[in-house]
Amino acid sequence: MPFRTRLTERLGIAHPILLAPMAFVAGGRLAAAVSAAGGLGLIGGGYGEAAWLEREFDAAEGARVGCGFITWSLARQPQLLARVLARKPAAVMLSFGDPRPFAADIRKAGAALICQVQTRGQALEAIEAGADIVIAQGAEAGGHGAARATLPFVPAVIDLARERAPGVAVVAAGGIADGRGLAASLALGADGVLMGTRFFASEESRGDPRAKAMIVAASGEETVRTSTVDVVRALDWPEMFTARVMRNDFVDAWHGAEPRLRAALESEMRRYQTAIEKADFSIAAVFAGEAIGLIERVLPAREIVVRTIAEAEAALARAAPR
């Protein structure tokens, strides 16, 4: 346990590494594997399919895991929270929306409240909600996010937290896929990292094997932040949030041409749905971040955690002043 931080203390974990609750990808098996390796696994509650959640909590087989929600979607079916809290999660993570209506129930259930934020204003809101852990997410992250970049955003959130709520743990997310990213985050003053894309390309993730192979093969230039994949799925995300996905034929055709996509929506929705069913990733999106450029192999989740810690130790030893 080379790194003890507010995060490891608060969650009672060995290593300051969280699994991002990626919708459809971070299932119970992956979450359990990350927790078993000394981090904390978060099941992806996503848009809130009750059956999926129940199945994945079952798949975690009683492991100590948490769960993450898309807050604006949870607000439309708040009864899901009680179902998840009944599973006694170690933590509940809320992203993309106002956490305050859910904060009291989460803390009353004994779960740590994790709030992911993309702006300074959201960080203030999270602190006001009583968050135990604030995740400062940069735009290089895979999936949904906003505009700030991890490297300058994380210290800004740290400064805010130290001033307003010194005990709150601040975690870096976005663009982190190895021990160098963990070392850099700790050097910024963060209490740990949240990794998504790196764990997408793990053996235990529910991601399609062809999507994992694409992540392994690609360089970091091959992603883009876009609203096209929400438009074509008829998901009404708040305007400030876009999704980072791997470039493919669909994104190349429609990114920047969203009004035309809306005009062609009916047929494009059918085409997109078929592509999802066939796992045709020339059309269906692979949600992944810029860190794809740092990922060279699909690995077991345990090995990802072990390597990340060892690399971070080596990186910080190398960088130490003389």
Added chain:
Amino acid sequence: MPFRTRLTERLGIAHPILLAPMAFVAGGRLAAAVSAAGGLGLIGGGYGEAAWLEREFDAAEGARVGCGFITWSLARQPQLLARVLARKPAAVMLSFGDPRPFAADIRKAGAALICQVQTRGQALEAIEAGADIVIAQGAEAGGHGAARATLPFVPAVIDLARERAPGVAVVAAGGIADGRGLAASLALGADGVLMGTRFFASEESRGDPRAKAMIVAASGEETVRTSTVDVVRALDWPEMFTARVMRNDFVDAWHGAEPRLRAALESEMRRYQTAIEKADFSIAAVFAGEAIGLIERVLPAREIVVRTIAEAEAALARAAPR
């Protein structure tokens, strides 16, 4: 001299800190102050005004400094390079274009060749050109840049350099304004940092005092990457490069409405030019990066360097594994 890296060795400097050659802002006085503090100052050659360059080299009063060019602009008036090389600069930095036509002359003159890159492909080109130093610039940087974020881009360039040209120094740029940013960059494996916005808000910079005050007052959300400021100045930047500037009335009015701006160009150009002359920053752009959120005071350049080094030492000591 707590940090010895390929960068300090190659340039013969005490601290791994470079001044970004900000057009119109990084003049000779600022460059000399950064060099005197132990880093290396680079005069902003910008679009290549010979008289400005001569005056600023004079203002450096014989200090050991370098100079940076916008490569595609230099290619239109290549004779400027000889004038600068006659000043015996310690280094010449090329950004935004193919460095290969200029590399031989720069190295023959005994100057270090610094290439700033925004993609993996450009990094390969820089290595092929024989760059001594490759700067991996993230999109959070102020002024011109592209799409990759610093945190995941820097290690990707490092991996490439270690494989193809192990002696090349790799420097992080974009989003770095204090010692935490330097510490994080060193933890990623970088050999140092290039800082622009932080030195814009220095006493010696040629930036307007009102612009410096805006940088000090703003939070990191108040910048945007846009092409509007190039459109209105009739600068034909290659499409992949946009400029990060502080949001103001002009940018809020035209960002995302570039075709309409082009249609109204004649009157908007006049209005913009007048605003520059009056230092009216509700219209004229302040070129600055996301790191504005970390800058709280205008400081002498020497103090910026001294603080950055001391903070980085403390940050790395704090982050060290137990």
